[in-house]
Amino acid sequence: xxxxxxxxxxxxxxxxxxxxxxxxxxxxxxxxxxxxxxxxxxxxxxxxxxxxxxxxxxxxxxxxxxxxxxxxxxxxxxxx
Numbered sequence: 593x594x595x596x597x598x599x600x601x602x603x604x605x606x607x608x609x610x611x612x613x614x615x616x617x618x619x620x621x622x623x624x625x626x627x628x629x630x631x632x633x634x635x636x637x638x639x640x641x642x643x644x645x646x647x648x649x650x651x652x653x654x655x656x657x658x659x660x661x662x663x664x665x666x667x668x669x670x671x672x
Contacts, residue, residue: 605633611669615658616641617649638665 605612614631618641631637640661644654 601630602633605630605637606635608634608637610636611665612637613662613665614639615649615662617644617646618642619644619648620646622646 608630612631612634614637616639631639640658642649642654642658644651648654649658
């Protein structure tokens, strides 16, 4: 658990060369959103945000949209 506290993804995001997708639940209360998500700092990053809480992202209607967005991203970057 203490290793998680030392994890600072924003410190290394600019060095991530792989395509990076970050899906954000905008109303998540457990952790504040950073000023610049890792996806904005990474050269090939993309952010998708949804106006839901952490657990609402698993509602069937929202979850389907999240998965659809992830599939579009993966197809764009993994298919020749």
